[in-house]
Amino acid sequence: MLSRVANSIYWINRYIERAENYARFLGVNTSLALDTANISDAMQWMPLIATTADEELFKELYGEPTQENVFNFLTFDERNLNSIYSCVMFARENARTIRENISIEMWEHINGFYHNIRHAATNRQNIIPNSREFLKEIVQGSQLLSGIEDSTISHTEGWHFGKLGRYIERADKTARILDVKYFILLPSMAEIGSVLDMIQWSGVLKSVSAFMMYRRTYGQLFPKKIIEFLILDKHFPRSVYHCTINAQYMLQNVLKAHRSSIKTPAMKKLAMLSSELYYTNVKEIIKYGLHEYIDRLQTIINEVNTEIHEAFFAIKD
Amino acid sequence: MLFYSILLFTFKLIVSDNFIFYSKHLTFMTFDKYNVDGFFDEMLTTDHQIREGYVPFINFVNNLSIEDLVQKQHAAERSLMALGITFNVYNAEGGTERIMPLDIIPRIIEGREWDRLAEGLKQRIKALNLFIDDVYNEQRVFKDNVVPQSLISSSKCFLKPCIGLKPPKGIWCHITGTDLIRDQHGVMRVLEDNLRCPSGVSYMLENREVLKRTFSKVLDETQVRPVNGYTISLREMLEHIADKPSPNIVVLTPGIYNSAYFEHAYLALQMGVELVQNSDLVVKNGYVNMRTTRGLKRVDVIYRRIDDTYLDPLTFNPESLLGVPGIFEVYKNGKVAIANAPGTGVADDKVIYAYVPKIIKYYLGEEAIIPNVPTYLCEDNNDIQYVLDNIADLVVKEANEAGGYGMLIGPKATKEEHEAFRKKIVANPRNYIAQPTIQLSRVPSLDGTHIEGRHVDLRPYILYGKEIVITPGGLTRVALRKGSLVVNSSQGGGSKDTWVLY
Structure with a gap:
């Protein structure tokens, strides 16, 4: 398969997964804001910007972290290359260059997805006050793409690269969402373990659709258990560990088809991360520092991405 | 109401x-x-x-x-x-x-007429192919005073690096889209030989797909010859010019910003080959390779959809960002086949066009089956005087332009425009030809809720591989603006499905 084509499929999936995750945490924060009226807009919305690591750009473009500014920045602003609009646009541009490699359904869906968001962007003053439906459509648009890929594309190299992109992106975003809680400050130390604290923790769970699954597994809300669930759970499809073992499986399939050694740098990094997560327990994470540990995860995930790029997409002459 | x-x-x-x-x-x-x-x-x-x-x-x-x-x-x-x-x-x-x-109203051509046209097109492409080969090799055609050598040395499309070239199987123009028009007396004439990168074939194929839905019953009753063998023949032709079985074929596109990008993608998809951009290709160890997830893979045949002068910045236009450095050297060594061969544009020059009947006679010993449009060459002293005197009745064209650019339609132009063109012609006579304004034939067409006649031309597609294959019909382009004679899509043109009967 052409490197450029593989690269495009990988990034189509990363971009769409990113758009989905942005929609998720925007949705949850919007709903949380209604439950936590005593928290200022700045404290409620700035953490979202902090987790996306686009703080500087935001301050430059908007200054004040009001709900509307943050929403515009993360959703419609094309100057923010990670906004939902930008992500879907880049996914479409990638799809356009490889149309002969993807199914008609896949192209039509991405194309329609893009046109819907473009249309919404022109109508944003009506969407921002009632964003729930809009954000749900973004999430569903991403889920639908995943389903279309599964059911219309041969599960060979291109599909494996697509899924690899999905899992890498999702591992990164789940970690970042968990980090939101680090940035949301409680009004006082006395609030730790309070109802407000628990509402925020449940918000974190909801933003990755983990609330119901968590409740079924653990019942009561304990911050430690929530961290364990989102980082270390084997079965929950958005946990970091689940994503890394699946990414590993996708990469393994690519390498097998190439009859290449399994011990390539990308695989080594990914497998070492999975096995670390397998043998780590949540106490160790907390001892290390949750924020610090998440930083470390993100660094490793970035390195995996670089190795994949070097090995498959940037073929040297 | x-x-x-x-x-x-x-x-x-x-x-x-x-x-x-x-x-x-x-x-x-x-x-x-x-x-x-x-x-x-x-x-x-x-x-x-x-x-x-x-x-x-x-x-x-x-x-x-x-x-x-x-x-x-x-x-x-x-x-x-x-x-x-x-x-x-x-x-x-x-x-x-x-x-x-x-x-949706089709253009219909009867079988007998088509068969004759197809013979004429075959004859023409055979002769032009021999001509190109001769121009870049023995140059007998000049020595025998059939075509003046000065025309070639002054042609922008004569590519010096191609001198002495012997393309695979001796074929230069693999894919041709000859423009035919019918004049007011019903005579079909060749207007242009598009020997470089003719486009539009995807419209021919898709128009038929659409009309199969629109007029399924009539299509069946009318007994229309199929067009969908085109991509099969195209692939066969590309395989034929490779020097080995199961060659790795690619379609080379300038990229998504090219106006015909979808056609490039469509043809690659229909043939089941890779669509590549220049960044996907690299010359290494004397071969052209494409970058794949498994490393470099050798490319055997390239159907190029970029202009030949952009193909290789080392040989041709050094400014080209679309080309692949070193590709021409590989081609010259016979390690990759390219369709169409670089250099075919020399026979596409509008001045050379005027000599095509002579070229046919010279190489094949036959009279041209499909006549040309009468053409005045401005570099001829008698012709230029006639053109300058009668410019208001003539169509004047630049020798190397295509797509309706660099053209003056005398009867539709102002006095100032006539004067401006007169000056251009006098300054560079070699670069201009003139033809009488031909009233193209018309086909009924829908204009809102009326049916009115609109002028059309016809571009059949010719594939030159093991044998010459001409898809029955082609792309009928139609000037949708009332009274207009310009069929180019950039200037208000549309298309029609072309039905060739048995």
Whole structure:
């Protein structure tokens, strides 16, 4: 398969997964804001910007972290290359260059997805006050793409690269969402373990659709258990560990088809991360520092991405 | 509104009457205001008789109201959009994709006429191929004083690096899209030989797919020859010019910003080959390779959709960002096949065009089956005087331009424009030719809710591989603007499906 084509499929999936995750945490924060009226807009919305690591750009473009500014920045602003609009646009541009490699359904869906968001962007003053439906459509648009890929594309190299992109992106975003809680400050130390604290923790769970699954597994809300669930759970499809073992499986399939050694740098990094997560327990994470540990995860995930790029997409002459 | 419904009512009555007492005379509502206006009409004779090939079609259409027809037109436009054969129009706002307008009323050509045309096209491409080969090798054609050598040395399209080249299997122009027109007397003539990178074949294929849905029953009754063998023949031709079985074939595109990008993607998809951009290709160890996830993979055949002078910045235009450095050297060594071969443009020059009948005679010893349009060469002293004196009646063209650019249509231009062109011609006579303004034949076309005659041309597609294959029909381009003679899509042109009968 052409490197450029593989690269495009990988990034189509990363971009769409990113758009989905942005929609998720925007949705949850919007709903949380209604439950936590005593928290200022700045404290409620700035953490979202902090987790996306686009703080500087935001301050430059908007200054004040009001709900509307943050929403515009993360959703419609094309100057923010990670906004939902930008992500879907880049996914479409990638799809356009490889149309002969993807199914008609896949192209039509991405194309329609893009046109819907473009249309919404022109109508944003009506969407921002009632964003729930809009954000749900973004999430569903991403889920639908995943389903279309599964059911219309041969599960060979291109599909494996697509899924690899999905899992890498999702591992990164789940970690970042968990980090939101680090940035949301409680009004006082006395609030730790309070109802407000628990509402925020449940918000974190909801933003990755983990609330119901968590409740079924653990019942009561304990911050430690929530961290364990989102980082270390084997079965929950958005946990970091689940994503890394699946990414590993996708990469393994690519390498097998190439009859290449399994011990390539990308695989080594990914497998070492999975096995670390397998043998780590949540106490160790907390001892290390949750924020610090998440930083470390993100660094490793970035390195995996670089190795994949070097090995498959940037073929040297 | 009231007027409208009365009209409709009358229309239904008339149709039912005529359906019973059918005659070849055109008295039906749908076409009753249709006038050939003194032009050659592809559907009607001068005394308003329906030409034989159109009879089943007219029978069918006369059972429809004009609304039905308009509805079919809209449905066809929708399916064209859904099929995704669009061309790109980029602007500051981000770019849009448009369909090339398709007029659903087909252009019909009878079998006998087509077979003769196909013979003529074969003859022409055979002779032109021998000519190109000769120009870059022995140059007998100059020594025998058939074509003046000065014409070649002054041609922008004569590529010096191609001198002495022997392309695989001796074929230079693998894919040709010759433009044919029919004049006011009904004579088919060659207007242009497009030997470089002719486009539009995807429209020919898609138009048929759409009309299969629009007029399935009539298509069946009319006994139309199929066009969908084109991509099969294209692949066979590309395999033929490779020097090994199961070659790795690619289509080389300039990228998504090219207006014909979808055609490139479409052809790659239909042939089941990779669509590549220059960044995907690299020359290494004497071969052209493509970058794949498994490393470099050798490429054997390239169907290029970029201009030959952009192909290799080391050999041709050093400014080219679309090319692959070193590719020409590989080609010269016979390690990759390229279709069309670089350098074919030399026979596409509008001055050379005037010599094609002589070229046919010289190489094949035959008279040209399809005549040219009479052409005045401005570098000839007698001709230039005639052109300068009669510029208001002539079409003046630049020798190397295509797509309707660099052209003056005398009867439609102002006095100032005439004067400006006179100056250009005098300054560089070699670069200009002139032809009488030909009133292209017309085909009935839908304009809103009316049917009126519109001028058309025809671009058949010729593949030169193991044998010469001509897809029956081609792309009929139609000037949708009333009275216009310009069929280019960038200037208000559309297309029609072309039905060649058995």
